[in-house]
Amino acid sequence: MADGAALAWHFADTIVAEFQEAKSRARSFIVFIVPVGPIGQFELFAQRCNEMQISLRDLVLINMDEYLTAEGDYIPTSEALSFRSHMERALWSRLDPALAPPPAHRHFPDPRDPQATNRLIERCGGVDVTVSMKES
Template sequence: MKHDYYRISAEELGQGARVPLLKLGDSGEVFYQMALEMVTEIERKNALGEKTVFICPVGPVGQYPIFVRLVNERQLSLKSCWFINMDEYLTDDGAWIDESDPLSFRGFMNREVYGKIDPELLMPAEQRVFPDPTDLERIPALIEELGGVDIAFGGIGITGHLAFNEPDESLTPDEFAALRTRTLDIHPETRATNCIADMGGSLEDFPRRCVTIGMHEILGARKVRLGVFRDWHRAVVRRAAYGAVTAGFPATLLQNHPDALIYVNANAAQRAY
């Protein structure tokens, strides 16, 4: 069965969408918008004397050089910020991959974000959090303790996954939305897509397991902001915004969120086929 939403034109994209879409120009505009929203929210919360709590991805990552520059230029204190990263790859025996591995999200954040911010502005190490396969209850409990997440940032994967919340059609949308931090197998489609981008197609060496925060944590954020910009995002963003709500395509659950927004570059805005 063909789906008409894949043939929505760039000009018509957004009309009648059940998730708001903000159409922008090139990818740089998407990344700048995400970085600016991060900085603006931190400035607002700092002025109120309150904590800022973000869920952060490693993919997309184009926002981080802009964020780092703005933080350093504005001398913006991150001392009251908590950055909770979405996920990390695991070895076959269930441990984090080594931080020195080029695929490591922990390594990326330490090198490209925390390592490039003025140390006097940086939050303490305990406020830079990754889901831990040996302590899966920590992040849901921490979010509750902190009073919730202000903004969950991220992208959308080829299977519609947010973080590594891969589809599970055996669950209802409500059951899927209740899933919390856990370890799981990475779907073959996701492994193939990611290994093309990150390992030159070396599929046999690509991780098979991951640890991820749950849909419960993402959908519980007061705001959700996602960026899409790749060729295959043309289909993904259309299904997310116009398709039926289903655990078979997790991004469709955003249709039930009170303040979700997807930033779409001019490439991803083009019709899928």
């Protein structure tokens, strides 16, 4: 298995395990902060959740960032670099809709309201897992 593929599978399996561990604590929301890249892991995470029938209805997934225009707005989702579009293609559209978290639980930092992420985390009772990935 190539290193990139091994990293993607490791990410997917780790996120499943971390989610199940957090779920065992019986919190109302399970909050993850994740990067978009490297790429390949969210497709596998969706695959694992579908195969194992893991409901992510109480997952609040906070992405770390998104590209902005020169005016400080999100780039359009039609742009190839859009992280919001990537997450839709790689994760949300691949999950069984019955298992997927509601759209309100899919968060990107708001360039017009930077404190919105902090308020969301506070409402949810804190962060369960923060993932940082890098390719070597």
